[in-house]
Amino acid sequence: MNIGEASRASGVSAKMIRHYESIGLVPPADRRDSGYRDYGTADLHRLGFIRHARDLGFSLDRIRVLLGLWSDPARSNAEVKAIARAHVKELEQRARQLNEMANALRSLADACDGDGRPDCPIIASLETGANVPPCHPGASPGAMPPPAPRRKAVAGR
Amino acid sequence: MNIGEASRASGVSAKMIRHYESIGLVPPADRRDSGYRDYGTADLHRLGFIRHARDLGFSLDRIRVLLGLWSDPARSNAEVKAIARAHVKELEQRARQLNEMANALRSLADACDGDGRPDCPIIASLETGANVPPCHPGASPGAMPPPAPRRKAVAGR
DNA sequence: CCTGCACCTTCCCATCATAGGAAGGTCAAC
DNA sequence: GTTGACCTTCCTATGATGGGAAGGTGCAGG
Incomplete structure (x- = not known):
C-alpha cells in the first residue's frame, strides 16, 4: 500500500x-x-x-x-488513566478560558445598541480594560495544541 | 518613556x-x-x-x-458589534469542541479501572476509534489563535 | 575617568501541527 | 509512449510568542 x-x-x-x-x-x-x-x-x-x-x-x-x-505488554492502566485525567483537566481549563472570554465579550456586545452611532461600549472597554477578563497566565505556550481541525481533503471518514 | x-x-x-x-x-x-x-x-x-x-x-x-x-470618529457601533458577535460564536465553538473532547476522554477514563493491570479501555478506544469524537473539520488553521497566555514576566497587573 | 550593570538595539531561531508548492522520478492505463 | 495520477525530497508559511547572541547606551559608584 x-x-x-x-x-x-x-x-x-x-x-x-x-x-x-x-x-x-x-x-x-x-x-x-x-x-x-x-x-x-x-x-x-x-x-x-x-x-x-x-x-x-x-x-x-x-x-x-x-x-x-x-506497545508495552506490561503497561499499567493506572499510568494511562493518569495521563488521560491530566489531559481532561487541561482541556477543561482551556474550554473554561474560552468561555470566560466569550461571556465577557457577549455581555459587552449585549450592551451595545448597534444602532449605527459611534458610541460603543465594546470599544470603550477595550480602551479601559473594564470588564475584560485578565486571561490569567500560566499554561505556557505549546502546553496544548489547538483543536487540530485536520482532515480536510483526506476524505475517507 | x-x-x-x-x-x-x-x-x-x-x-x-x-x-x-x-x-x-x-x-x-x-x-x-x-x-x-x-x-x-x-x-x-x-x-x-x-x-x-x-x-x-x-x-x-x-x-x-x-x-x-x-480611531474612526464616524464608525458605526453596528460594525463593532457584528465583529464581536462573530468572535463570540467562534470562541463558543472552540470551547464546545474542547468540551466534547474532554467529555469523551473523561468517560473513557471513568471506564478504566486503573488497578495496575494492562487492560485499558482508553488504549482500546484509541486503537479502534470507538467513542472518539470525529473532531469535525472546518475552522481552518489560523482561524483563531490559542488562548494567548501572554503576560509572564511582564509584571504589572 | 573607569567600571559595572541594567537596559536598549537588530537579527536569527524555536515552538506546534499542519499545509502549500516546486522540481523531478514512477506507475499504470490507454 | 504518452498522459495523468501518483510518488519523492526540500523549502516555506502559518500565528503569537519567547529565547538568545552580539553589540551599543545610560547612569551610578568608586
Whole structure:
C-alpha cells in the first residue's frame, strides 16, 4: 500500500504521515525498489491510533508516550488513566478560558445598541480594560495544541 | 518613556511591542538620539487597547480592524458589534469542541479501572476509534489563535 | 575617568501541527 | 509512449510568542 492509500485508509494526510516518520512517531516505512513507501496493516493500525489520539486533543509528544504504553505488554492502566485525567483537566481549563472570554465579550456586545452611532461600549472597554477578563497566565505556550481541525481533503471518514 | 517602561505600563512585553511595530499594528515609535524607542501616553493607550483585545481572544488581524474602527470618529457601533458577535460564536465553538473532547476522554477514563493491570479501555478506544469524537473539520488553521497566555514576566497587573 | 550593570538595539531561531508548492522520478492505463 | 495520477525530497508559511547572541547606551559608584 502506498502512502496515498495509507492516508485514505487511516485518515491521516500523506504530508503528516511523512512528518510523523521524520520525528520518529512512526518507524521508517518499508520502501519499494522505486523508493515509494510501502505500508501494511500494522502501520495503518498505528496511524489510526495516532489520529484518534489527536481527535482527543493529545499533543504529539503525549501521543509518543501513549504509543509506548500501547506497545508495552506490561503497561499499567493506572499510568494511562493518569495521563488521560491530566489531559481532561487541561482541556477543561482551556474550554473554561474560552468561555470566560466569550461571556465577557457577549455581555459587552449585549450592551451595545448597534444602532449605527459611534458610541460603543465594546470599544470603550477595550480602551479601559473594564470588564475584560485578565486571561490569567500560566499554561505556557505549546502546553496544548489547538483543536487540530485536520482532515480536510483526506476524505475517507 | 523607553520600551521597558512602556512594557511594564501596558502589560505588553517589549518583544511584542517591537513585533507589533514591525507588522504595522502600532506606528513606528519615535526614536531618541541613541536609537532607543520613545513612547508617550497615546502609545500606551494603543498598546493597552491591543492587550485588552488579546485578552478577549481576538487575533492580531481582527485587532487591526478594531483599531481602525477605534480611531474612526464616524464608525458605526453596528460594525463593532457584528465583529464581536462573530468572535463570540467562534470562541463558543472552540470551547464546545474542547468540551466534547474532554467529555469523551473523561468517560473513557471513568471506564478504566486503573488497578495496575494492562487492560485499558482508553488504549482500546484509541486503537479502534470507538467513542472518539470525529473532531469535525472546518475552522481552518489560523482561524483563531490559542488562548494567548501572554503576560509572564511582564509584571504589572 | 573607569567600571559595572541594567537596559536598549537588530537579527536569527524555536515552538506546534499542519499545509502549500516546486522540481523531478514512477506507475499504470490507454 | 504518452498522459495523468501518483510518488519523492526540500523549502516555506502559518500565528503569537519567547529565547538568545552580539553589540551599543545610560547612569551610578568608586
